[in-house]
Amino acid sequence: MNFGIEDSAEQGAFRDEVRAFLATAVPDNLEHAIDPVDMSYEQYQIRRALGRKLGAKGWLYPSMPVEYGGGDLSAEKVVILHDELSRVGLALPPYYDSGGKMAAPTILVWGTDEHKKRFLPPICRGEVRTWQLLSEPSAGSDLAGVKTTAVRDGDVYRVNGQKIFVGSSHGADYSWTIVVTDPKGERHKNLSWLMIPMNLPGITVQPMDLLATGGEAGSGSGVKNAVFFDDVRVPADHLVGGENNGWKVATTHLEVEHGGTGRLADRRVIYDFIEMCRDRRDGYAICDDAGARAEIVDLYIEAEITRLFALRNHWLAHTGQPRSYEGAQYSLRRKLSGLDMAEKMLRIAGPCVLTKDEKWGPLKGAIEYFQRDAITALHPGATTDIQKVVISRRLGIGGREKEKAGTLR
Amino acid sequence: MDLSLNDTQQLIQDSARDFVRGSCSREALLEIDRKPQLFMQGIWPQMAELGWTGMAIPETYGGTGNCATDVAVLFEELGAGPVPGPLFSSAVLCARILLDSATEEAKRAWLPLIASGERVFALALTEAQYGWSSQGVKLAARGEREGFVLNGTKVFVHDAERATDLIVVGRIEGGEGISLFRVDAKTPGVTVRPLAGFIAGMSEVVFDNAHVRGADLIGQGGAAADEIERALIAVTPVLCAYKVGGCRAVFDLSLNYARERTQFGQVIGRFQRVQDHLIHMVNFLDSARWTTYEALWKLDSGMDAASSVHVAKSVSSESYMRACDYAHEVHAGIGVMREYGLTLHTRMSRSLYHCLGAPKTHRQRLEKVLGLVNG
Ligand SMILES: Cc1cc2nc3c(=O)[nH]c(=O)nc-3n(C[C@H](O)[C@H](O)[C@H](O)COP(=O)(O)OP(=O)(O)OC[C@H]3O[C@@H](n4cnc5c(N)ncnc54)[C@H](O)[C@@H]3O)c2cc1C
Numbered sequence: 123m124n125f126g127i128e129d130s131a132e133q134g135a136f137r138d139e140v141r142a143f144l145a146t147a148v149p150d151n152l153e154h155a156i157d158p159v160d161m162s163y164e165q166y167q168i169r170r171a172l173g174r175k176l177g178a179k180g181w182l183y184p185s186m187p188v189e190y191g192g193g194d195l196s197a198e199k200v201v202i203l204h205d206e207l208s209r210v211g212l213a214l215p216p217y218y219d220s221g222g223k224m225a226a227p228t229i230l231v232w233g234t235d236e237h238k239k240r241f242l243p244p245i246c247r248g249e250v251r252t253w254q255l256l257s258e259p260s261a262g263s264d265l266a267g268v269k270t271t272a273v274r275d276g277d278v279y280r281v282n283g284q285k286i287f288v289g290s291s292h293g294a295d296y297s298w299t300i301v302v303t304d305p306k307g308e309r310h311k312n313l314s315w316l317m318i319p320m321n322l323p324g325i326t327v328q329p330m331d332l333l334a335t336g337g338e339a340g341s342g343s344g345v346k347n348a349v350f351f352d353d354v355r356v357p358a359d360h361l362v363g364g365e366n367n368g369w370k371v372a373t374t375h376l377e378v379e380h381g382g383t384g385r386l387a388d389r390r391v392i393y394d395f396i397e398m399c400r401d402r403r404d405g406y407a408i409c410d411d412a413g414a415r416a417e418i419v420d421l422y423i424e425a426e427i428t429r430l431f432a433l434r435n436h437w438l439a440h441t442g443q444p445r446s447y448e449g450a451q452y453s454l455r456r457k458l459s460g461l462d463m464a465e466k467m468l469r470i471a472g473p474c475v476l477t478k479d480e481k482w483g484p485l486k487g488a489i490e491y492f493q494r495d496a497i498t499a500l501h502p503g504a505t506t507d508i509q510k511v512v513i514s515r516r517l518g519i520g521g522r523e524k525e526k527a528g529t530l531r
Numbered sequence: 532m533d534l535s536l537n538d539t540q541q542l543i544q545d546s547a548r549d550f551v552r553g554s555c556s557r558e559a560l561l562e563i564d565r566k567p568q569l570f571m572q573g574i575w576p577q578m579a580e581l582g583w584t585g586m587a588i589p590e591t592y593g594g595t596g597n598c599a600t601d602v603a604v605l606f607e608e609l610g611a612g613p614v615p616g617p618l619f620s621s622a623v624l625c626a627r628i629l630l631d632s633a634t635e636e637a638k639r640a641w642l643p644l645i646a647s648g649e650r651v652f653a654l655a656l657t658e659a660q661y662g663w664s665s666q667g668v669k670l671a672a673r674g675e676r677e678g679f680v681l682n683g684t685k686v687f688v689h690d691a692e693r694a695t696d697l698i699v700v701g702r703i704e705g706g707e708g709i710s711l712f713r714v715d716a717k718t719p720g721v722t723v724r725p726l727a728g729f730i731a732g733m734s735e736v737v738f739d740n741a742h743v744r745g746a747d748l749i750g751q752g753g754a755a756a757d758e759i760e761r762a763l764i765a766v767t768p769v770l771c772a773y774k775v776g777g778c779r780a781v782f783d784l785s786l787n788y789a790r791e792r793t794q795f796g797q798v799i800g801r802f803q804r805v806q807d808h809l810i811h812m813v814n815f816l817d818s819a820r821w822t823t824y825e826a827l828w829k830l831d832s833g834m835d836a837a838s839s840v841h842v843a844k845s846v847s848s849e850s851y852m853r854a855c856d857y858a859h860e861v862h863a864g865i866g867v868m869r870e871y872g873l874t875l876h877t878r879m880s881r882s883l884y885h886c887l888g889a890p891k892t893h894r895q896r897l898e899k900v901l902g903l904v905n906g
Contacts, residue, residue, distance in 0.1 A: 262864055264794040287864050333867040333874045406660055413891055461856060468852075472661040473687045473885050476730035476878075482686055483728060490728040497856070497877060501863045507804040 125433075127198040127205075136199050140181075140206045147175045154211050156478070156487045158218075158335055158342025159291070166292045169217040170248065177248030182215055183222040185383070185440065186230070190238060191246030197440030201433075204386040211390075218290040218343040221245040221252025225298040225317070227383055228375045230531050232315075232363035241317055241362075252317075253289035254375075255299040255349060263508050265300070265376075266310050266369060270351060272301040274365075278355040279303070279316060284348060287330065287502070291344030294320050298375075304366050313368030315375075317360045324354040334494035336502045342495075370529070377528030379503045380512070381456075382449030383439045385432045389460075391492050392425045394485050395467055414470045421466050424459045431455055445527045447516035454509035457500050464496035534824075539597075540604045546581065547608035555612045557872040563615070564875065567725075570616055571651075571693055579648025584622045587769075589630070593643030599765070600827040603772035610776025613879045615732050617651045617690035619770060624887075625652035625698050627766050632711065632750030632758040641696070641713070653694035655685040655714075655736050656759065663763070663888040665709045665756035670701035670738060672710065678745040679703070679712065681720075681738040689886060691716075691734040692725045699738070700755055708753035712743050731882035765830060767840050767887050771823040771847040774883065778816040778851050781858040781876050785809060789861055799861070808857040815850035815857075822846045841897040845890040851880040 128134055152168050155161040161169075176182040177191065184200050186192020195203070207213060215222055222245050229241055244250045261267040270283025281301060289297070297318045304312040318325075328348045335343045363371035377383070399408040399418055408414050431452040438445050467475050467489060478487030500506060518524035536544060554577055563569045578584060587602045588594025602623060609618065626645050629638055629652075644650035660667040670683030681701055691697065699712045714721060720741035725734045750758050786809060789800035799805045823846075826839035855877040859866045866873045884890075898904045 257864065260793075262794065264796075267794070267796075331869045333869060333877070404660070465852065468881060468884060469889065469891060472889070473730065473733065473882065474661070476728055476881055477726040477733075478728040479726045479735070482726060482735065487728065490730075493729050493881065497859055498867045500859060501867065505863050506860060507802065510804060 127201045133198050133202060137202050137206065140203055143179070144206060144210055147172060148210055148212070155342075157491050158344045161291060161342075161344055163292050166217060170251070172212075172216050173219075173248035175248075176214075176216070177246060180246070182248045183226060183246045184214070186222075186226060186242070186246050190226075190230075190242035191244075197437055200440070201386060201436070208390065215248065217251070218253075219245075219251045220254035220298060221250065221296060222248075224254055224375055224378045225252050225296075227378045227531065228298075228315075228371060229362055231374050231529055232367075232371045236359075237362050250295035252296040252298050253294045253320075253349075254379075255285040255288045255297045255318075256372075256375075257287050258284060259286055263505060265372060266313065268300055268302060268313070270299070270301045271305055272303050272314065272316060272356065272361075274303070274358065275355075277358050279358055279361065281316065281318065281324075281351040281354040281356055284350050286348045287332075287346050288349055289327070289343075289347045290335070293327070296320060297325075297349065300368055300372060303361075303368070307366060310369040311366055313372065314365050315362050315368050315371050316356050317362055318351075318354065318356050319360075322354050322356065324352040326350040326352070332498060334491065334498040336495060336499040373528030374530060375528075376504070377445075377449055377530055380449035380509065381432070381435055381452040382445055382527055383435070383530060385452065386436055389425055389428070389463075391485065391488050392421060392463060395471075395489060396422060398484055399470065408471055417466045417470050421463055421470075424463060428452070428455050428459050439530070445530070446524065447513045449527065450504075450509040450512040450516070453503055454506055454513065457506050457509070460496040460499055464493050468493065536604060540601055543597075543601055543604045544608060547605050548611075550577070550581065551608050551612050551614060555614045557875075560612055560614070560875055561870065561872060567692070574614070574616070575648060575651075575693075578618060583618060584648040585646030587623045587766075588626050588642050588646045592630075592638055593646035594626075598831045599769060600824070600831050603769045603823070603827050606769050606773040607776035607779070610773035611780040613773075613777055613780070613876055615879070617653060617693045619766075619773065620654060620690040621645055621650075621652040621694070622648075623766050623769050624654055624762065625696075627762040628654065628698055628711065628758065629749065631762050631765075632755075634749075637713070637746070637749060650695045651690075651693055652696045652698060653688060653690040655688045655691065655697045655699045657687050658683070658685055661687060661885070663885075663892060665700070665759070668700050668702060668709050670699065672701040672703045672712065674703060674705070675742075678743050678747065681712065681714065681741045681743060683738050685736040685738075687726070687733045687885075688723075688736050690732055691723045691736050692732070694723075697721070697736065698749065700759070703752055706753050709755040710752040711749040711755045711758065713747040713749055714738075714741060714743050718742065729878055729881065731878050733882065763887055764837060764840050767844050768823050768826040768830065768836075770883070770887055771819065771826070771843045774847040774851040774880070775816070775819045775823050777876050777880060778812070778819050778847075778854040781854050781873065782809070782812045782816050784873065785812060785858045785861040788865075805861055808860045812854045812857045815854040819843075819847040819850040838897060838900045841893040841900065844888060844893045845897070848884050848890045851876075852884055855880045 153165050173182055180193030184193035184195040184203055188194045226242055226245050258268050272279035272281045297320055299316050299318050301316055302312050303314040329345045332346055335346055435448050435452055474482050474484055475489045477483040478490040483490050515525035585594030586597040589596040622645055658667050672679040672681050694716050697714045699714050700709055703710050718741045720739045722737045723734050789805055790798055792799045822843040826836050826843040829836035829839050865871050
């Protein structure tokens, strides 16, 4: 076994290359909003520009095939890339984009050649941004129960319905949307996925006011929205994965979202918090207290486990090995340990973790945001309960045949 | 043995429940959250009218002299709101400190005004090195001919932004121990600054050469550590009852939601995982409830209540926070929409977690009471 990522001269050289690239590509005026909701349009544009620069090198979605604008990098190089970005407070992609994260790996499996050639390169090069539109007011965990309809009418689908908890701030070019194409059809055999251009007439985006937005480090999602479709006419060739075959496509999408393709965990806030506990002021440090130390150690251990689950999934994915419960296991762990860590921070450091006050809020308010986000992050992707359902099926608990993971590349 | 409420308590509960349903509906509380000034204009006069500002104050000083359990029954209902604000700080905590420690003259001067709701008191104890004991207190009181000059910073002071008066804990220069001062919040040199974020009703209070009169020294100078400790034992279970109310509200909300929300063609309450969340919640609720009410009974019966108080505070703080966690599990997406109202509790459960001493502090006290450590 070898957990190392930098055991060849080539990898060392790659790290140098990435570092040199970032030194010039990341502009000085890039700001890091603690709460993604606070990211301005200008800052969003700065991040998009950086995304295009990364995309031009195939580094925006480094695991995607080169022919579609990815980098096809080795597992180690992807880790190095993430490492170096996280060093400057960024993640891949450096802004919210479900297109590269979830739609692209799904299209790679289910799209026709024509779909792949049309949709993937602009995504991988960072030219477009996409939101994922799955949840509806009456269909959250029960994704197969969505009601938004897409009715074929000549060479378009007419889409009507509502999605919630979707997207982010500052708009999108596409929405990767699950819809009902056969309202009378059997459950799981009535769904399809549409790549809907967001500039079509009849689409309304309405911001939602949430406790937090549950984003990943460095690329939090910003304001979540309700999106309304009022007789939106979507070209029929934007249907990906076959009409009424959408549930199968969904299992791939969900596998990716749950972390089945591997994710590199970056919970910088935890390491910064530990640093803060060591910090001595007026002769006093949080870690002077034995009880606090014990909890800090627990925090650290939890962060290590979560990090290693993510690393394992990343390795499994990049070496093309079969996966079963691992994606859901990582997701569940991340959710539950996130909440537990937030509460430990409250216990350890006191009410200061609840404020973003300039003077009293630790880490410029990053801990305050984490307090809210850890609660919110229990839900995106699928609730903890649903992750447990998935794990149980994959393990074959209860003696039934084991369920297979969603199809991945 | 009789674990039910008596007639008086039943009446208190009924009127408080009506009030919370009427004047402190979810919409009203969300509105107050957006515009905090609405509270003192709209809700506070009604509370005073109902006599709640005087419940914990003896008749001699203009109150109705209810026992701790009576007061707790009210606070359980307020916690169910959660109705924010200074009622606990002023009419329970500070009233108790004045009752226990102030001179007769000071009691006659201030308690009736607290009882009528005209004056609102808050306790400014905690500082940068946070804690509800006297250890962290650095605020300096320099003696001068007519009184004292205060310099220092208090932080995470509950309800200071709504207070007309502060009871400030400081050290008299050249003296031993810590002391209590009544300070008019409008005194030049006193600045109250509310803190922003996932925090409810806490402020920084800066004292920059704030002058107080000699008569505003409350209690025996230097003895505040004991004076505060005594008052905290007496009032902590009332705050615990507020958290019991919080646990109850989020449990009820979740139970109802689990009966109504359908997914996969059935109500989500059918799923055993959802049942588990609710079972955790009801366990937290009942643990908080019974530890709290036994502590109250001991206090009202004149028994030594210390061990029960420490248990109740540890349990109720932890229970309220965790009950909110499980409420979020049950509700998923809708629960984090601010307009739904659950997050008012979530934030309150965190904001009150350390108030009057964190569970950890009370556990450490319990170690002593149980004779596990010396001192
Ligand atoms: C911050 C945030 C970001 C999000 N981002 C997106 C996004 O970008 N795109 C998108 O499409 N959606 C998004 N969502 C929506 C998210 O996917 C849903 O909230 C989630 O799947 C749960 O659905 P629900 O909220 O309707 O809860 P429900 O499905 O109504 O669940 C309620 C309760 O029932 C339980 N439950 C339901 N079914 C079962 C079962 N079979 N077994 C056991 N328990 C069950 C749940 O675990 C939960 O406890 C986001 C949500 C949040 C909060």
